[in-house]
Amino acid sequence: MFIDEAIIRIKAGGGGNGCMAFRREKFVPRGGPSGGDGGRGGDIIMESSERHNTLVHFRFNPEHNGERGRHGEGSNCTGRDGESVILKVPVGTIVYDQATGEKVYDFASPDERMIVAHGGRGGRGNQHFATSTHQAPREHELGKPGEERVLRLELKLLADVALVGYPNVGKSTLISRVSAARPKIADYPFTTLQPNLGVVTIGEAPHEESFVVADIPGLIEGAHIGTGLGIQFLRHIERTRVLAHLIDVSDSSGRPDPVKDFSVIMGELKSFGAELEKKPMIAIASKLDSVNPDKLAKLRKHCKKIKLDLYEISAVTGEGVQKLKYALGKRVADIRAGVYVEPRSALRKKASVRAKKAKTETRRIPKRVGFKKRKSG
């Protein structure tokens, strides 16, 4: 299991100081104490969110401070409370205290909130210290400092995108291009024996987004009956959101027909039985630097026919990789937000509705009934 980790330092805001003041007004002799209290410091709150999937955003931004409460003022004015800071973490994050090793919280479901560092209390102003025998108190309190701690966040990563395809089509090369993962790459089949995960970041901080890509060992015809490495690794992609299906369009594969390659892999996905073949998919024509134009044209035509987005890349030269990265990111974000409708499923639906109609309705062609001309007169 691949684990994402981040260590962050958080400090809640300190409380504002209480004020020492006396009411001074014309015609009000001995106005009495009027120092207001300091405001509370802002807390540091963690919230689990379904829109985040990795801890990358903490890695580049490891310090978070809550706002300090404002000091109290004269005329019994209380200082404003400091703003809290909300840190969004992906569902599944476990928070540990780095100093003691104790588990602070386990975010198991979305929209859970937890205060991980409390802001300091504001100090009391001198108005609170007045008594019948002590009518001009000069005592007032300072604000309490906010809690400060170092936390370790841990997240078991689930892949958003799985790279599937024949062996040697360049899956590992692609993941090493788009993420920090460094799997073994070699020009013999079944180089990858275990799935590898990589975190892909797109956009600039602080608005970057990230998703997780899994490089799955290659499939071949008959994988469902145990040929090659079999389809045992497909269980890793049951919960991924998108499949990226790589098809080699160079001559190095030794297979003549890329459309057949595509269909064989789809067949193997189907035979796994978890409806993997119906998952949102992006097709990728790989090894564009040594492309066989006929193969590419054939694949383009096929993808157009089945309404599947096709991206053409070379993981070695980097051509088309950036565009693919953003397309995958967008697809993942849309699915996460629940706004993605797959054209292929719409197509399937339309076809099935049409087929149903054709079965149930026998169209009757109305007979043409001629109007008899009335004889006039």
Ligand SMILES: Nc1nc2c(ncn2[C@@H]2O[C@H](COP(=O)(O)OP(=O)(O)OP(=O)(O)O)[C@@H](O)[C@H]2O)c(=O)[nH]1
């Ligand atoms: N010319 C060219 N060669 C590539 C490209 N991408 C990968 N290769 C080569 O293809 C071979 C296989 O690449 P891998 O990334 O190991 O392929 P894989 O799909 O991970 O293969 P398995 O792990 O065996 O399933 C390596 O020799 C790579 O250098 C590309 O875009 N262009």
Ligand SMILES: [Mg+2]
């Ligand atoms: Mg590989």
